[in-house]
Amino acid sequence: MERSLSTVPVGTRKRRGEGHTRREEILLAAKELFLREGYDATTIRRIADVVGVSAPALYLYFRDKDAIMLALCDQTFSLLIEVMEGLEQQPLAPLDRLRRCGAAYIRFALDHPREYWLTFLSGNTPEAVKKSGHRPETIDPDAPGSKGAVAFAKLMGIFRDIETSGLQLHYPVETAAELVWMSLHGLVAALVNNPHFPWTRRDMLIEGMLDMTVRGVVKVK
């Protein structure tokens, strides 16, 4: 009957109608552990301990360890989508919007490095996230694992606006979006993966990468 590491009092079982709070408790505990210790180092038993239940109880709310990870990835994408929707509100020239969007992406990654790492770099990205890719048309945006495609679609929208505003691109809209995302991802992947590495000045790398990508994709003639 002893539960030494428990965080919550024992014997407080939830009412019938609000069983969903357990799910969120689990996600909260799992996120903290995944971010602090990594995916592999985080055990089901440890998550259960923090929540205050036994390990098998988690399997009532998630099919397996990966399903927990998947839900957390979607949380991260939802945050990213919020940021980009905030940008869509502001009235900006398409080119400014592109640069702002890139800067926002970088800032997002550097402001939430652990979340970015877990979602994009940990190597434990659930297959569903990777497979959803960035073609949102055919996908239910609420299905688990497809929120990444929604975020990418917003980036493509910016390039469409640039074209309809009269400017020319060096590449088709989708290719341009891919190139820019790949570059930005390369930057933040390096910075997030090795934050303590003596990179040359961070601000120069960030500004440089933004200059490089915008200049490289939009025809300036």
Added chain:
Amino acid sequence: MERSLSTVPVGTRKRRGEGHTRREEILLAAKELFLREGYDATTIRRIADVVGVSAPALYLYFRDKDAIMLALCDQTFSLLIEVMEGLEQQPLAPLDRLRRCGAAYIRFALDHPREYWLTFLSGNTPEAVKKSGHRPETIDPDAPGSKGAVAFAKLMGIFRDIETSGLQLHYPVETAAELVWMSLHGLVAALVNNPHFPWTRRDMLIEGMLDMTVRGVVKVK
């Protein structure tokens, strides 16, 4: 005495002086398994089975599972270094050499996608590789985990040549090298991580990224 999955005949113990072949047998088996199944899915016992020895025997040659991984990463970097040294032989204008070098890096990654994945993307990159970073000056180039720094130094050398040839860079040599590597890495990371994803045309992405980076870093005035 039964060993059903064994690949080599039992009872052929190596001579005193040539114990090193075992080490290479282990690396060969581990590489194949890591590449085919991934790091986590590959077990010490399975490697031992393929080699034809018991699991504890591996610990006579490697401190732990990570040390095997580290040796394999160094193998990959050695291959990459070979490619770049081949380029150093050819007499090329510095700008051509830069572009060729970038193209060679991309081709290397796409020709050896599984090795690239294991070394850069699997998320099991040994700490020694990541910490070695790209400052080769203070490091023994033969120490395990430091070959990555050697490869990066060669890229930086190209930018130095560009500068001494009279051309101007938008950034200091090292920053320029970091920016270019980050972009190229972003490209191949995406292509290697999701080879079956419907990217827009591969050749366009590759050429586009090369154009973008060279244009973005070297002043053309």
Added chain:
DNA sequence: CAGATAACTGAACGTCGATAAGTTATCAAT
């Protein structure tokens, strides 16, 4: 042929993700 020692093995430890079977708490209906 006899130590010495390198190379290796069998058994075991503690921990992992996951499952099965059984128990307890809450609910709706009497």
Added chain:
DNA sequence: ATTGATAACTTATCGACGTTCAGTTATCTG
């Protein structure tokens, strides 16, 4: 208030993992 159903949870356990240790076998030296 009591019942029966069922949601929520636990205990016990499984097979597999990386790793260690004590002991065994094969090769080398003399």
